[in-house]
Amino acid sequence: MKLSVGAGLAGVAAAAVAVGVSEVVAVASGPLTAPLPAVGGVVIDNVPGPVKDFGVSVFGVHDKTALIVGTGVLLAIYAYGVGVAALRSWRLGLAGIGLFAVIGVAAAQTRHDAGVFAWLPTVVGAALAVWVLRLLLDRAGEPVPAQTPVLVGAGGPGPGPGAPPPAAPVTPYVEDRRYFLKLLGIAFGAAAATGFGGRWLASRRAVTAARNDVVLPTPRQTAPPLPAGVQVPGVTPYISPNKDFYRIDTALIPPQVDPSTWQLRIHGMVRNPITITWAQLLQRPMIERYVTLACVSNEVGGDLIGNALWLGTPIRELLEEAGPLPGADQVVQRAVDGWTCGSPTSVLMDGRDALLAVGMNGEPLPVDHGFPVRMVVPGLYGYVSACKWITEIELSRFSDFDAYWVPRGWSQQAPIKTESRIDTPRDGASRKPGRVVVGGVAWAQHRGIDKVEVQVDDQPWATATLAATVSSDTWREWSFEWPATAGEHRLRVRATDGSGATQTSTPAPPAPDGASGWHTIKVQVE
Ligand SMILES: Nc1nc2c(c(=O)[nH]1)N[C@H]1C(S)=C(S)[C@@H](COP(=O)(O)O)O[C@H]1N2
Numbered sequence: 001m002k003l004s005v006g007a008g009l010a011g012v013a014a015a016a017v018a019v020g021v022s023e024v025v026a027v028a029s030g031p032l033t034a035p036l037p038a039v040g041g042v043v044i045d046n047v048p049g050p051v052k053d054f055g056v057s058v059f060g061v062h063d064k065t066a067l068i069v070g071t072g073v074l075l076a077i078y079a080y081g082v083g084v085a086a087l088r089s090w091r092l093g094l095a096g097i098g099l100f101a102v103i104g105v106a107a108a109q110t111r112h113d114a115g116v117f118a119w120l121p122t123v124v125g126a127a128l129a130v131w132v133l134r135l136l137l138d139r140a141g142e143p144v145p146a147q148t149p150v151l152v153g154a155g156g157p158g159p160g161p162g163a164p165p166p167a168a169p170v171t172p173y174v175e176d177r178r179y180f181l182k183l184l185g186i187a188f189g190a191a192a193a194t195g196f197g198g199r200w201l202a203s204r205r206a207v208t209a210a211r212n213d214v215v216l217p218t219p220r221q222t223a224p225p226l227p228a229g230v231q232v233p234g235v236t237p238y239i240s241p242n243k244d245f246y247r248i249d250t251a252l253i254p255p256q257v258d259p260s261t262w263q264l265r266i267h268g269m270v271r272n273p274i275t276i277t278w279a280q281l282l283q284r285p286m287i288e289r290y291v292t293l294a295c296v297s298n299e300v301g302g303d304l305i306g307n308a309l310w311l312g313t314p315i316r317e318l319l320e321e322a323g324p325l326p327g328a329d330q331v332v333q334r335a336v337d338g339w340t341c342g343s344p345t346s347v348l349m350d351g352r353d354a355l356l357a358v359g360m361n362g363e364p365l366p367v368d369h370g371f372p373v374r375m376v377v378p379g380l381y382g383y384v385s386a387c388k389w390i391t392e393i394e395l396s397r398f399s400d401f402d403a404y405w406v407p408r409g410w411s412q413q414a415p416i417k418t419e420s421r422i423d424t425p426r427d428g429a430s431r432k433p434g435r436v437v438v439g440g441v442a443w444a445q446h447r448g449i450d451k452v453e454v455q456v457d458d459q460p461w462a463t464a465t466l467a468a469t470v471s472s473d474t475w476r477e478w479s480f481e482w483p484a485t486a487g488e489h490r491l492r493v494r495a496t497d498g499s500g501a502t503q504t505s506t507p508a509p510p511a512p513d514g515a516s517g518w519h520t521i522k523v524q525v526e
């Protein structure tokens with residue numbers, strides 16, 4: 001192995017140990033204060049909107065994993081350079097680690113869980129990195145220039161006349177590639193063990209235990225029973241199980257909110273500011289409703305949409321108690337991590353089942369989906385209504401406040417567009433000639449779906465069969481029997497909502513207020 005390669009690997013190993021150990025320290029100081037999640041979080045909050053949209057469109061719900069892996073790869077490249085530089089000059093190496101520490105500490109300070117010890121994970125990690133790098137460099141194969149040679153046999157103040165000539169400097173370690181590789185392996189092993197161990201400890205310390213202890217209140221009104229036939233075989237499940245429910249948010253690690261200290265403050269342009277605790281919230285009348293949640297980033301044909309049974313208290317009743325002042329046309333919702341969204345006050349008060357939700361499909365909200373409390377509003381995209389980990393509601397004006405996504409290029413107001421999707425067959429699938437069942441979902445929350453039509457090639461539009469549904473607030477499944485003939489065919493779908501409006505054919509990208517256009521697939525019949 002070339003010496004510089006060894007030094008580079010030593011740098012990467014030192015960085016890995018720093019990152020790993022910092023995860024353990026961060027169990028105590030807050031999981032977001034470890035350097036990798038901290039820097040990743042700063043990146044999320046500061047990348048220009050289009051770059052983030054690109055991330056979501058390419059990686060979808062895996063955008064955060066992609067970001068962490070990306071940050072890790074960048075750090076590895078940097079650390080490799082620091083290792084090589086340290087070989088030339090130890091000071092340069094120290095400076096490299098110092099820069100890492102400065103960036104890590106600065107990023108950690110900006111995280112919502114940053115306490116007085118937010119700097120600790122990075123500093124401990126960086127100190128260990130110095131030690132590991134030194135240790136490995138010393139054994140990378142050749143003496144390190146900055147190292148003082150040990151003079152063997154040089155006794156006394158200096159060679160006197162007739163004294164034996166000074167022995168050649170020897171280095172304390174001879175090249176031993178195997179020994180070096182072994183140390184390298186130990187360093188990477190320790191990094192992995194501490195990194196995963198730290199995350200594991202953090203998750204055990206997390207609110208999982210508090211969540212397991214939650215006993216959901218019995219609703220004043222249960223949801224209407226699911227009629228038979230809401231589900232078309234081969235189509236996405238009508239109710240999305242929690243574990244499969246799409247997740248979109250800006251939180252690298254979901255905020256851990258302890259219900260015992262949770263409070264919701266309703267303030268701003270109101271006559272009567274209110275603060276309620278978790279216990280008080282659970283005392284309020286609760287209702288259960290099926291509502292389909294959709295992300296504005298969902299492309300035509302995409303799967304950033306899901307339907308669940310939510311348990312919560314109508315937000316309208318709380319708002320009425322607070323008494324919005326005239327002109328307060330925006331209800332700003334703020335999460336513990338500072339994320340905000342804004343919904344029109346008129347929409348939250350118009351009688352629809354807009355909920356301050358505590359339950360999802362019969363369980364307390366999963367941590368990823370906003371435990372302990374979130375908003376769910378039928379008919380508005382998530383980024384303007386579905387605040388997870390909510391702790392604050394501020395009555396304001398649209399002209400006075402722009403929520404999180406607005407300066408990033410998204411609209412202040414975004415009602416869900418009428419859309420439809422073909423789930424079966426999949427795009428590019430092949431089928432035998434004969435009767436082929438085509439099926440999918442269509443949605444126009446709070447307006448409802450009145451008609452779905454399918455078009456094969458350039459034939460006239462044919463009306464599909466609508467499955468049963470519980471309310472206008474959920475998606476609706478549909479099916480269509482297609483007499484398929486040999487050849488390649490194009491299938492398209494369009495829906496008409498409860499107001500009589502047919503989904504537009506005009507294609508639009510997700511930004512600034514939701515994608516539109518007809519979902520179109522190709523099917524091979526042979
Ligand atoms: N605190 C917080 N709440 C949030 C978000 C967020 O980034 N932070 N993202 C919103 C967006 S864009 C969507 S689409 C929905 C998604 O909710 P889900 O992850 O439960 O599906 O949550 C909304 N609530």
Ligand SMILES: [Mo]
Binds near residue numbers: 248381382
């Ligand atoms: Mo979203």
